[in-house]
Amino acid sequence: MTRRKAEPLEEYRGKRNFEVTAEPKGARPRAKSADLLYVIQKHRASQLHYDFRLEWRGVLLSWAIPKGPSLDPSVKRLAAHVEDHPLEYGGFEGVIAEGEYGGGTVMLWDRGTWTPDDPDVDMSLEKGDLKFSLAGEKLRGSWVLVRTKLGYGGSAKPQWLLIKHRDRFASTEDVLLQQPRSVLSKRLLAEIARDEGGDVPKAAKGDPARSGQAPTPKKTSAR
Ligand code: MN
Numbered sequence: 001m002t003r004r005k006a007e008p009l010e011e012y013r014g015k016r017n018f019e020v021t022a023e024p025k026g027a028r029p030r031a032k033s034a035d036l037l038y039v040i041q042k043h044r045a046s047q048l049h050y051d052f053r054l055e056w057r058g059v060l061l062s063w064a065i066p067k068g069p070s071l072d073p074s075v076k077r078l079a080a081h082v083e084d085h086p087l088e089y090g091g092f093e094g095v096i097a098e099g100e101y102g103g104g105t106v107m108l109w110d111r112g113t114w115t116p117d118d119p120d121v122d123m124s125l126e127k128g129d130l131k132f133s134l135a136g137e138k139l140r141g142s143w144v145l146v147r148t149k150l151g152y153g154g155s156a157k158p159q160w161l162l163i164k165h166r167d168r169f170a171s172t173e174d175v176l177l178q179q180p181r182s183v184l185s186k187r188l189l190a191e192i193a194r195d196e197g198g199d200v201p202k203a204a205k206g207d208p209a210r211s212g213q214a215p216t217p218k219k220t221s222a223r
Pocket of ligand 1: 045
């Protein structure tokens, strides 16, 4: 019988009792290989939108959501299916030069992992009904992307709707206003533009009004 190599550190761990030894258990990979990346980039291009991206088959499936996600299950948000992006794009935050495609400021607004309800993601995409859960810093719990029959405004690009399912992460709180900062750098769009030579007044139009001050420290975060 061939010995199954389930985990690289299986043998190392099998020889030790970590209740007793102070030896390291071995850093768990930040994400298991089965974990799939999820990101949302807030993008102040010619129009403000949120780029919703799900890792699948080595690329990021991508939808542009003009109004951004809503935690309220009664709210459906239009999501235009756009071209796949490289996986590395999921780490990008900064300024795209004006005049270039998508010129403007990009913020890494949320990041984490996603899990499809049905492992046959290709079939779900074909059916136009992709149910999944998100484990991000801002968005969590159960969601669905459902394809609409008609292109919005006669558009040839397939239109989908992003909808929150009812679960304990559903809320009427406006997460876009409550949590407008980058999960990577805690910056607002205007701050990213300022730091990286972008168009600050244009970027600032994508930030909520009166959010230009320093972030308010959370009372519970004092340690
Ligand atoms: Mn975009």
